Amino acid sequence: MSVRFFDTRRRALVDFVPMTPGEVRMYTCGPTIYGLAHIGNFRTFMFEDLLRRYLKYRGFKVTQVMNITDIDDKTIKGCNAKGIPLDEYTQPFRTAFFEDLDVLGIERAEHYPSATHHIAEMVEITQKLLESGHAYKADDGSIYFRIATFPRYGALSHMNLAELKVGARVNSDEYEKDAVSDFALWKAWDPQDGTVFWDTPLGRGRPGWHVECSAMSMKYLGQTFDIHTGGVDNIFPHHENEIAQSEASTGVPFVNHWLHAEHLIVEGRRMAKSLGNFYTLRDLTGRGIPAVAVRYLLLSTHYRQQLNFTFEGLEAARNAIGRLRDFRQRLTEVTGEGAGHPDFAELITQSRTGFEDSLDDDLNASGGLGVLFEFLREANRRMDAGTVDHQDAAQALRFLDSLDSVLGVIKDQTKSDSSDAEIEQLIRDRENARATKQWARSDEIRAELAAKGVILEDTPGGTRWKRKL
Numbered sequence: 001m002s003v004r005f006f007d008t009r010r011r012a013l014v015d016f017v018p019m020t021p022g023e024v025r026m027y028t029c030g031p032t033i034y035g036l037a038h039i040g041n042f043r044t045f046m047f048e049d050l051l052r053r054y055l056k057y058r059g060f061k062v063t064q065v066m067n068i069t070d071i072d073d074k075t076i077k078g079c080n081a082k083g084i085p086l087d088e089y090t091q092p093f094r095t096a097f098f099e100d101l102d103v104l105g106i107e108r109a110e111h112y113p114s115a116t117h118h119i120a121e122m123v124e125i126t127q128k129l130l131e132s133g134h135a136y137k138a139d140d141g142s143i144y145f146r147i148a149t150f151p152r153y154g155a156l157s158h159m160n161l162a163e164l165k166v167g168a169r170v171n172s173d174e175y176e177k178d179a180v181s182d183f184a185l186w187k188a189w190d191p192q193d194g195t196v197f198w199d200t201p202l203g204r205g206r207p208g209w210h211v212e213c214s215a216m217s218m219k220y221l222g223q224t225f226d227i228h229t230g231g232v233d234n235i236f237p238h239h240e241n242e243i244a245q246s247e248a249s250t251g252v253p254f255v256n257h258w259l260h261a262e263h264l265i266v267e268g269r270r271m272a273k274s275l276g277n278f279y280t281l282r283d284l285t286g287r288g289i290p291a292v293a294v295r296y297l298l299l300s301t302h303y304r305q306q307l308n309f310t311f312e313g314l315e316a317a318r319n320a321i322g323r324l325r326d327f328r329q330r331l332t333e334v335t336g337e338g339a340g341h342p343d344f345a346e347l348i349t350q351s352r353t354g355f356e357d358s359l360d361d362d363l364n365a366s367g368g369l370g371v372l373f374e375f376l377r378e379a380n381r382r383m384d385a386g387t388v389d390h391q392d393a394a395q396a397l398r399f400l401d402s403l404d405s406v407l408g409v410i411k412d413q414t415k416s417d418s419s420d421a422e423i424e425q426l427i428r429d430r431e432n433a434r435a436t437k438q439w440a441r442s443d444e445i446r447a448e449l450a451a452k453g454v455i456l457e458d459t460p461g462g463t464r465w466k467r468k469l
């Protein structure tokens with residue numbers, strides 16, 4: 001079976017066919033660094049992390065590019081409001097973005113190009129489009145893409161241009177479908193831009209947002225590449241415009257597979273600052289919610305379904321992770337000698353196939369998690385019955401770890417102030433204190449461990465421990 005994705009342009013599930021066998025080149029629209037990314041942004045980034053991790057699990061060599069939008073209407077407005085240079089304004093948000101990626105266990109892409117470092121490439125595309133008549137300079141000195149010269153305009157978002165009232169032109173980076181118009185490739189300097197401008201062969205000004213992604217994707221991935229992703233709100237106008245600019249300037253198809261993640265709502269309502277339900281990752285971790293629970297919740301709804309982000313869902317995610325981690329721990333403690341049971345090996349094989357069938361089917365992570373929990377229940381039942389030996393458990397652990405290379409929720413990836421060795425030393429000290437009836441000392445160590453977020457469980461076989469979720 002091959003991997004299948006729902007392609008936005010073809011509106012169908014299609015087999016994923018890479019241009020080069022065994023390799024994937026993909027572009028994922030990145031953050032605009034004028035503020036902290038919110039959980040709606042992270043829903044899309046998490047979907048892209050799942051996509052990347054699963055393609056790697058399937059043996060593909062992945063080259064992923066995620067741009068950093070450090071110049072657009074919003075960053076310019078932000079830096080001018082503060083009266084500071086653009087890079088000084090964006091830097092803290094750039095740093096915070098990468099910190100958040102790490103906290104959520106999102107794997108790093110191969111390239112994170114910044115728009116401000118690729119002005120020359122954007123100018124070059126714009127010049128080509130001017131020369132070929134796909135673009136024109138307006139009276140204000142700005143340069144616009146003439147959508148009437150690109151008959152396929154609208155094919156991604158399935159708009160029928162003939163039925164739309166097409167406006168003359170639009171200068172802002174973001175606009176709605178009812179404002180479909182010629183859009184800005186290059187914006188001539190305006191006093192409102194303050195100190196943000198570049199002097200180029202196109203004149204003094206700055207690029208439009210859309211051309212940034214065409215320039216950076218093609219620079220790192222070539223004129224045609226395998227996968228382009230984003231949130232559904234990127235389909236129009238952003239990705240529509242990327243296709244028009246790129247294909248009109250190169251004459252070849254831009255992207256083979258377009259994948260888009262649906263919106264996220266919070267407690268059943270649109271997320272908005274005015275509704276008081278707008279959350280950054282830090283808002284949640286600041287409330288003591290483990291980032292891995294956020295990760296799990298974002299992964300567990302299919303990326304093409306609207307995700308309802310709730311605190312109840314976070315609690316359920318936390319419990320689910322706890323069960324998976326307890327299960328993994330239990331497997332490490334299986335001691336019985338033996339050569340392994342063929343029916344246990346068969347259970348693993350079936351579960352692996354079930355997991356892969358789900359993920360192959362347009363990244364159905366919720367289906368994959370269902371298979372994993374079915375495996376957990378059955379393996380626990382067999383451990384209760386004493387029919388699992390050390391050999392079986394070792395195989396099960398390898399299986400769990402390979403699934404976790406896709407999910408990233410079972411192994412504890414949180415950075416802790418104390419290493420495992422330090423914690424184990426404290427546990428030995430406590431056991432010694434108990435053996436010599438120094439109860440006060442024993443309680444003291446237990447409290448110290450609790451303060452480190454370590455939970456102890458005294459069993460006949462000794463003290464078990466785990467980090468609190």
Ligand SMILES: [Zn+2]
Nearest residue numbers: 029030213238
């Ligand atoms: Zn983009």
